[in-house]
Amino acid sequence: MLTVLAPAKINLTLEVLAKRPDGFHEIRSVIQALNLCDSLNLQLSENIGLKSSVPDWVPGESLVSKAVGLLQEATGCRRGVTIEVRNRIPLVSGLGGDSSDAAAVLRGLNKLWGLGLSLEELLRLAGQLGSDVAFFLYGGTALAEGRGERVTPLPPLPPMWVVVMMPLVPKLQRKTERLYASVKVSQYTEGQITDRLVALLTGRSLKERGIEGERLISNVFNVFDSVAGESFPGLEGYWQQFLKAGVEEVHLAGSGPALFTLVKDKAQAEKIYGNLQKEGLESYLTETLGAIEEIE
DSSP states (O other), rough: EEEEEEEEEEEEEEEEEEOTTSEEEEEEEEEEEEEEEEEEEEEEEEEEEEEEESSTGGGGHHHHHHHHHHHHHOOOOEEEEOOOOOOSTTTTTTOOOOHHHHHHHHHHHHHHTOOOOOOOHHHHHHHOOOOTTTTTBBBBEEEEETTTTTEEEEOOOOOOEEEEEOOOOOOOOHHHHHHHHHHHHGGEEEEEEEHHHHHHHHSTTTTTTTEEEEEEHHHHHGGGGHHHHHHHHTTTHHHHHHTTTTTTEEEEOSSOEEEEEEEEEEHHHHHHHHHHHTTTTEEEEEEBBBOOOOOO
């Protein structure tokens, strides 16, 4: 049996530059992996079997199933596998759980089935599954461009704590599509916010340049922050509850509805998390995670 971890992610920046002729949106985003992970147990078998620790998980609607099928189609491999997904990342939250699980399947089956695919070949397959899947072949900190499928690894973010809160709001059909449609042309940017954070990360070491956590936190931006309240009924109330827990800044995680805040001090992060727990709010205390290591 092979066990593969699938980390969550947050977008430290997410800018929409333009709407493309193919109907998608051109974006620039700095994405950060989190130490909040699903785990996938993969075991060789005669057939394909998929199951999850979440009762309402539907294999046919998951990118896990699509990743298995795509690998079989691309390689002609007809070996079987049983995949058990132990979900810890909230589903349909903006934290990228399904995309991360799909990337874990690509990496795991490449080893388990002995396919010998290169990273470049896996990246091409990832682009066919979804915009975020390519990032999860790298993990760590990375720049995403195009629809999100063009990924450039960046120097790691200084270790930071992250508090995530999952609001109990109605699930939206075609959530991401609706949020993109809500962004007005006047809210499009030229990528300068992302460029600023990339410059911060790719210069001399942050310690040498005297860059503290506050400066990194001040550069966090998500274009959906300003439109999410219109799409998710009740989200604003949760946003305010998060702020009252002792937080200065709250941002949407990807296309939401999960919310997060970055904290440089562990004790402060634990206090914020404790305040949310006292209010009975679904929340997670985690930290930033480095690049994904090779599968043993």
